[in-house]
Amino acid sequence: MASPLAFETDSTWYESRADRPPSGETLNREVETETCIVGAGLAGLYLARELAERKREAVVIEARRVGLGASGRHGGFCGPGWACEGEKIENRVGLEKAKTFFNLSLEGFQMVREVLESAKAPMTPGILHPSTYNNPHGLQKDLERMAQVYRYELDYMETDAVRNVLDTEKYYQALRDPRAFHFDALELCLILAEILKSAGVPVYENSSMTAFHKTGTDWVLKTGQGSVRCRNLVFCCGGYGGKEFRKLRRAFLPITTYIIVTPPMGEPLKQCIGTSDGVSDERRAGNYYRIVDGDRLLWGGDITAFGELHPQHIARKMSQDLAGVYPQLADHQGEIPVEYSWSGLMGYARHLMPEIGPLDEGLWACTSFGGHGANTAPIGGRLVAEAICSESERWNLFNAYGFPWNGGPLGPYAVESVYRKMQLGDQWRAFRSRF
Numbered sequence: 001m002a003s004p005l006a007f008e009t010d011s012t013w014y015e016s017r018a019d020r021p022p023s024g025e026t027l028n029r030e031v032e033t034e035t036c037i038v039g040a041g042l043a044g045l046y047l048a049r050e051l052a053e054r055k056r057e058a059v060v061i062e063a064r065r066v067g068l069g070a071s072g073r074h075g076g077f078c079g080p081g082w083a084c085e086g087e088k089i090e091n092r093v094g095l096e097k098a099k100t101f102f103n104l105s106l107e108g109f110q111m112v113r114e115v116l117e118s119a120k121a122p123m124t125p126g127i128l129h130p131s132t133y134n135n136p137h138g139l140q141k142d143l144e145r146m147a148q149v150y151r152y153e154l155d156y157m158e159t160d161a162v163r164n165v166l167d168t169e170k171y172y173q174a175l176r177d178p179r180a181f182h183f184d185a186l187e188l189c190l191i192l193a194e195i196l197k198s199a200g201v202p203v204y205e206n207s208s209m210t211a212f213h214k215t216g217t218d219w220v221l222k223t224g225q226g227s228v229r230c231r232n233l234v235f236c237c238g239g240y241g242g243k244e245f246r247k248l249r250r251a252f253l254p255i256t257t258y259i260i261v262t263p264p265m266g267e268p269l270k271q272c273i274g275t276s277d278g279v280s281d282e283r284r285a286g287n288y289y290r291i292v293d294g295d296r297l298l299w300g301g302d303i304t305a306f307g308e309l310h311p312q313h314i315a316r317k318m319s320q321d322l323a324g325v326y327p328q329l330a331d332h333q334g335e336i337p338v339e340y341s342w343s344g345l346m347g348y349a350r351h352l353m354p355e356i357g358p359l360d361e362g363l364w365a366c367t368s369f370g371g372h373g374a375n376t377a378p379i380g381g382r383l384v385a386e387a388i389c390s391e392s393e394r395w396n397l398f399n400a401y402g403f404p405w406n407g408g409p410l411g412p413y414a415v416e417s418v419y420r421k422m423q424l425g426d427q428w429r430a431f432r433s434r435f
Contacts, residue, residue, distance in 0.1 A: 012340060013340040018186050021190075024065075024206075026205065026207050027204040027223050033058060033059045033228060034057040034232060035057065035059075036059055038209055038236060039367075041377065042071040043369070043373070043380050044381070046378040047382075047385055048060050049381075050385035051385050052199040061204050063208035069240050070240075071185065071377065072185050073186075075278075075280075075290070075298065077127060077180070077290075077374065079177050079181075081375075083348070083352045084351065084352035084370075088352075089353075104379050108382075109180075115192065116183055121184065121188070122184065123183045127176070127278045128162075128165075128279045128280070129176070129279075129281065132171060132286070154175045154177055154178075155177075157175075165273070165277075166274075166279065168325050181278075208223060215229075234384055234388075235248055235364070236367055236381070238347045238368075239346045240254070251404065254348075255307075255371075256306075258300060258302050258317070258318050259341070262296050262297045265295050268328065269296075272329060287299065287322075289322075302318070307345070311342065315338035319337075323336050346369070347370065349403075350405075353398065354401075355367050355403050356383060357396075364384050365403070366381060
């Protein structure tokens with residue numbers, strides 16, 4: 001079993017409400033299969049599902065438990081798009097390929113919806129994207145471009161309409177995506193695990209990969225107590241991948257983000273947030289939040305390369321962020337109670353796009369979804385499944401991004417400096433909007 005990590009210190013709100021089965025079987029013997037998938041997050045689980053649907057043999061190896069990483073800890077928002085902004089994708093690959101990328105993200109979005117619908121799992125429609133500065137012309141331009149170029153319709157809301165449902169002066173106009181939705185992040189992972197169990201696909205938990213090597217045309221993966229020999233080996237490790245992933249680990253950075261959930265707040269919360277929509281502001285690393293359990297608030301945000309891990313410190317930091325937007329929820333000491341607080345690691349590449357493609361013959365990567373993985377990890381899994389089954393080479397789109405070096409020891413410092421610069425830009429725009 002892998003050594004405990006600091007992010008495992010306390011249960012998340014998702015874990016507290018999950019009907020999670022007992023820990024699965026640990027790999028303690030030699031196994032042979034066609035494809036071995038490392039990581040039981042969304043990318044690995046969807047990849048295994050895609051292979052099972054094609055009647056191809058596979059096993060999943062998970063260092064801890066299904067969905068314990070970013071896939072079962074994120075905010076639960078699902079809509080089209082990538083972590084990298086659309087304009088930057090257009091500048092890099094051209095408009096036509098950018099449209100193809102967007103359509104792939106839509107396909108992944110639909111993959112999530114289909115699994116949740118088939119399991120009759122709750123989904124709440126609507127994601128609201130308010131601007132933290134006065135930007136009516138910019139938002140309307142974005143709205144028109146999305147409709148005309150990408151054939152995707154959004155709704156526009158004036159400032160008065162936004163503040164009618166979100167009682168804060170921090171927001172101005174907004175774009176609303178009526179097709180996007182929010183859901184229980186961990187529940188999706190557990191549903192997928194049950195689908196794999198029904199299909200006879202083994203998922204070995206508490207089975208951390210320690211090493212791998214090539215033998216002839218096969219790959220051999222070692223765990224603490226067992227091994228897997230396979231024709232195809234796929235790394236879906238996310239931000240939790242360590243040095244054992246060798247070349248791949250040098251191509252992404254583990255970035256930390258944070259979430260809190262309040263106790264039930266009753267009428268005061270309803271007076272502040274008069275919508276069932278999820279809310280995600282327009283800043284690069286802004287706040288995202290949604291009402292859960294009727295009158296709790298799940299509040300997330302912030303990005304750091306040197307993550308805070310102590311739950312009490314996270315609770316204090318994020319409570320202050322929340323009070324800065326909705327001061328009316330704070331008590332006379334300016335504090336907002338927190339019942340659950342946690343951090344999570346996301347895999348980020350320097351180009352902010354997923355790292356999908358071969359690392360060697362029969363060795364694949366499907367990782368680094370960078371904070372927008374709810375829809376992009378599933379489609380990543382499908383692309384790798386198509387490649388393994390010789391159905392398509394759609395993964396070739398990602399050759400435009402590849403596996404750039406993460407900057408080594410200086411990488412986290414570069415991320416911190418870029419993020420702080422973006423924060424200053426956000427603050428300056430918000431300041432100018434007051435005048």
